[in-house]
């Protein structure tokens with residue numbers, strides 16, 4: 819290998835380390851799973867019942883969900899080692915307020931919603947939120 823080739827190889831390695839570092843830095847915030855992953859397909863309809871999955875940990879993901887109006891719906895809140903305040907969930911339009919288990923699943927029944935309804939979920943302090951738009 820000539821000196822030139824070695825220098826090129828070295829600069830590629832340095833660039834790769836910088837890029838990896840930048841990605842890790844960008845992903846280290848509390849919005850890591852929001853910024854990093856593509857929007858999940860978190861809505862499914864089984865036997866006329868709609869299931870919406872929201873992950874709660876350091877915030878709620880996905881932040882925005884588009885769901886169908888007019889269907890009985892189950893909101894499935896998933897936690898995994900969630901010891902931050904996103905475990906303290908409030909859904910004002912339903913009068914819902916509850917602690918989610920630190921790890922597990924909480925199923926919340928939601929009556930069929932009218933088209934155009936925007937349902938908002940919040941942590942107890944109001945710092946994290948998610949919305950479900952029923953269309």
Ligand SMILES: [Cu+2]
Nearest residue numbers: 903941943945
């Ligand atoms: Cu909070």
